[in-house]
Amino acid sequence: MSQSAASPDRLGVEQYDFALPAQALGDSLEAIGRMAGVAVLADERYARQPAPALSGRLTVMEALHRLLGGSDLRIRHTDGEAVVIYAPTVDARARGTANAGAPVAAGDIPGARAGGADFSGYIGRVQKALLRTLCGSAATRPGGYRLALQLRLGDSGKVARMRLLDTTGSDRVDAAVTRAIQGMDVGAPPPAGMPQPMSVLLLPGGTHCAAPRTPAQ
Secondary structure, eight states: OOOOOOOOOTTTOEEEEEEEOEHHHHHHHHHHHHHOOOOEEEEEHHTTTEOOOOOEEEEEHHHHHHTTSSSSOEEESSSSSEEEEEHHHHHHHHHTTTTTOOOOOOGGSSTTTTTTTTTTHHHHHHHHHHHHHHHTTTEEEEEEEEEEEEEEOOSSSSSSEEEEEEEOEEEEHHHHHHHHEEEEETTOOOTTTSSEEEEEEOSSSSSSOOOOOOOOO
16 A cells, blocks of 8 residues: 655645544544555554544545544654554553553554455564564664554565654664664565555553563573
């Protein structure tokens, strides 16, 4: 699912005809992203929340504000090709939690179910490969940073191209994550028709990596 550049100006100027039913917020965000050609990322705990019906000729920002009205969710622009939906107070509090669940849920990746096909099984492979890769180094171990990125997989299942959609807040971590994920092997070729690139969101907080094994005494 290739995505066109989506500058903040464009998101607030170009209008689209929306006719979305009342449904899960994640489904509405994915529909908006598909129509406007922008990755709209939200953690699964927010994606499951109900969203009202949306209709009319609106800009992306107008549509997002209508969907999020009355909630504590905020909108953050990244580098012009993605929008992150987040709740500041929850995200800050999550840093102290013991376990925030799966870092990358299938529902967080736009296109998990597209064109009547269900790609969530393969996306589960992507989740495991991404987690294994990031947990393999102290420099990239998740939990203390927010990560928004796009992956494009080659025919063999290796990452052919990746790009950060936003900084993690540290140039050192940005560089380490980029080096680690470039060439990452998912272990199987992507299924035919799966939308690419995949947009992935990893929030800070929680214990995303398994505790290292201690040698037997």
